[in-house]
Amino acid sequence: MNELANEPLLLNPDVVVVGAGIAGVAAARQLMMQGVSVLVLEARDRIGGRAYTENETFGVPYDHGCAWLHSADVNPLSALIKDSPGFDIFDHGALETQFYCSGRKASPEEYASAEKSEDALYDDLWAYDAEAGGDISIHDLRTPKNEWDLLAHLRKGEFEAGQQTKDLSVIDYQTQHESGTEWLVPQGLAAGIFKALGEVPVKLNTSVNKINWGGKAVIIETDQGNINCKAVVITVPTEIIADETLKFEPRLPAEKVEAFSQLPMGVLDKITLQFKDEFNSLLSDLHTTTAYIRDHCDEGDVGSGTWRDHLIRPFGQALDTMFVGGQFARDLTAEKDADRLAFELALNSLSDVFGADVKKLFVKGHFTKWHADPWARGGYAYSNIGHNHKRETARLPVEGRVFFAGEALHGKWASMAPGAYLTGRQAAEEVQSSLDLPTS
Numbered sequence: 456m457n458e459l460a461n462e463p464l465l466l467n468p469d470v471v472v473v474g475a476g477i478a479g480v481a482a483a484r485q486l487m488m489q490g491v492s493v494l495v496l497e498a499r500d501r502i503g504g505r506a507y508t509e510n511e512t513f514g515v516p517y518d519h520g521c522a523w524l525h526s527a528d529v530n531p532l533s534a535l536i537k538d539s540p541g542f543d544i545f546d547h548g549a550l551e552t553q554f555y556c557s558g559r560k561a562s563p564e565e566y567a568s569a570e571k572s573e574d575a576l577y578d579d580l581w582a583y584d585a586e587a588g589g590d591i592s593i594h595d596l597r598t599p600k601n602e603w604d605l606l607a608h609l610r611k612g613e614f615e616a617g618q619q620t621k622d623l624s625v626i627d628y629q630t631q632h633e634s635g636t637e638w639l640v641p642q643g644l645a646a647g648i649f650k651a652l653g654e655v656p657v658k659l660n661t662s663v664n665k666i667n668w669g670g671k672a673v674i675i676e677t678d679q680g681n682i683n684c685k686a687v688v689i690t691v692p693t694e695i696i697a698d699e700t701l702k703f704e705p706r707l708p709a710e711k712v713e714a715f716s717q718l719p720m721g722v723l724d725k726i727t728l729q730f731k732d733e734f735n736s737l738l739s740d741l742h743t744t745t746a747y748i749r750d751h752c753d754e755g756d757v758g759s760g761t762w763r764d765h766l767i768r769p770f771g772q773a774l775d776t777m778f779v780g781g782q783f784a785r786d787l788t789a790e791k792d793a794d795r796l797a798f799e800l801a802l803n804s805l806s807d808v809f810g811a812d813v814k815k816l817f818v819k820g821h822f823t824k825w826h827a828d829p830w831a832r833g834g835y836a837y838s839n840i841g842h843n844h845k846r847e848t849a850r851l852p853v854e855g856r857v858f859f860a861g862e863a864l865h866g867k868w869a870s871m872a873p874g875a876y877l878t879g880r881q882a883a884e885e886v887q888s889s890l891d892l893p894t895s
């Protein structure tokens with residue numbers, strides 16, 4: 456990245472992009488390719504936003520946010536990663552999911568029950584005629600009746616969308632892609648995406664407070680001073696606009712702010728544990744496996760106990776990531792001793808089925824706590840029931856000079872990295888045609 460650490464903010468480029476996540480970098484890169492002068496302003500001390508690979512915590516690439524190329528056979532980012540030297544893809548979707556309950560591996564009958572519940576929910580989701588019945592919640596579409604139904608709901612809800620299915624819209628689900636092809640990137644998905652996107656000029660540690668867009672120039676007010684430009688592309692998470700942390704003068708049209716507030720942030724977090732090498736022999740038959748573990752399974756019981764979602768031994772490494780989502784993740788993040796509690800929770804879940812020795816092999820852990828991050832506010836946005844169309848309302852430019860991009864504003868790839876990438880590129884194209892900026 457062309458970081459402009461010590462430069463003053465007097466560059467006055469044609470376009471300012473707010474936020475150096477995937478959407479912001481994709482937009483800036485596209486504009487640069489067309490010969491437009493552009494500057495990205497980023498509040499954090501790093502680029503990436505919710506797409507972030509680092510090697511320091513565990514000594515191996517660790518993605519704090521996005522890690523999977525979902526629906527990889529049709530995902531627009533797949534080609535970027537495949538063409539990026541030094542980055543491999545790992546076909547995770549082809550591997551069998553494991554289920555454990557009451558301290559043991561699920562029986563063949565229980566596996567069949569898991570599959571039946573998952574298929575039934577999936578079939579109902581696609582069969583539902585929203586034009587006739589209107590939008591409803593995924594929960595109301597098919598109320599869970601046993602622990603396998605509960606797992607199917609958690610998979611669609613907290614573990615995938617970062618929000619319980621009571622709050623998730625069937626129409627929003629029907630709008631999105633899900634082909635079943637799931638790839639992981641051992642060297643880090645975020646690292647691969649930013650390498651493929653290429654360099655853009657970024658000013659880090661610069662938070663944007665206000666956009667003055669009513670005058671001749673658009674004036675961007677930051678904690679490092681003001682900057683003038685012809686157009687601005689805003690890529691910040693939805694809640695930062697909805698609660699007006701980022702201010703606009705004049706204020707944005709009311710329907711625009713309302714659209715952002717109908718796209719609240721769900722919460723998905725990773726609790727990743729590193730173990731001594733002996734962990735590998737303890738779990739030698741489990742390699743890059745998704746495992747769902749429930750403390751106890753009693754037929755018909757949905758009220759007590761819960762399922763835990765683990766990615767065990769990614770790429771054969773002595774690591775485990777347990778995912779927590781929704782209100783549970785918010786509450787855990789708010790605890791005074793959140794890290795210790797999170798590690799204990801994940802260790803207890805693993806030791807329930809793999810034995811107490813797992814605890815002795817624990818080296819260190821990391822809990823992402825995205826909800827507490829003021830520049831993220833959570834994992835990704837879901838649409839309130841009946842408001843799926845607000846993704847497009849939020850995306851539309853205002854007066855041909857204020858443009859918007861980000862994962863929440865795409866229909867088919869909402870919440871995912873490709874949604875950020877595609878809306879970033881779309882905003883860049885719209886900026887260019889709206890301002891009649893030079894093309895090379």
Ligand SMILES: Cc1cc2nc3c(=O)[nH]c(=O)nc-3n(C[C@H](O)[C@H](O)[C@H](O)COP(=O)(O)OP(=O)(O)OC[C@H]3O[C@@H](n4cnc5c(N)ncnc54)[C@H](O)[C@@H]3O)c2cc1C
Nearest residue numbers: 474476477478498504505521522523663830861862871872
């Ligand atoms: C735990 C987790 C797991 C995920 N897993 C996957 C996955 O497997 N596959 C997938 O496709 N997607 C996944 N995602 C979603 C994916 O990471 C996001 O969709 C994507 O990274 C969002 O990119 P963005 O550019 O829209 O937003 P962001 O990455 O949030 O970028 C916005 C940027 O704006 C900056 N900013 C905010 N406010 C200001 C301000 N006032 N001034 C200046 N800068 C500001 C922020 O610091 C940030 O860098 C996951 C996300 C999480 C959290």
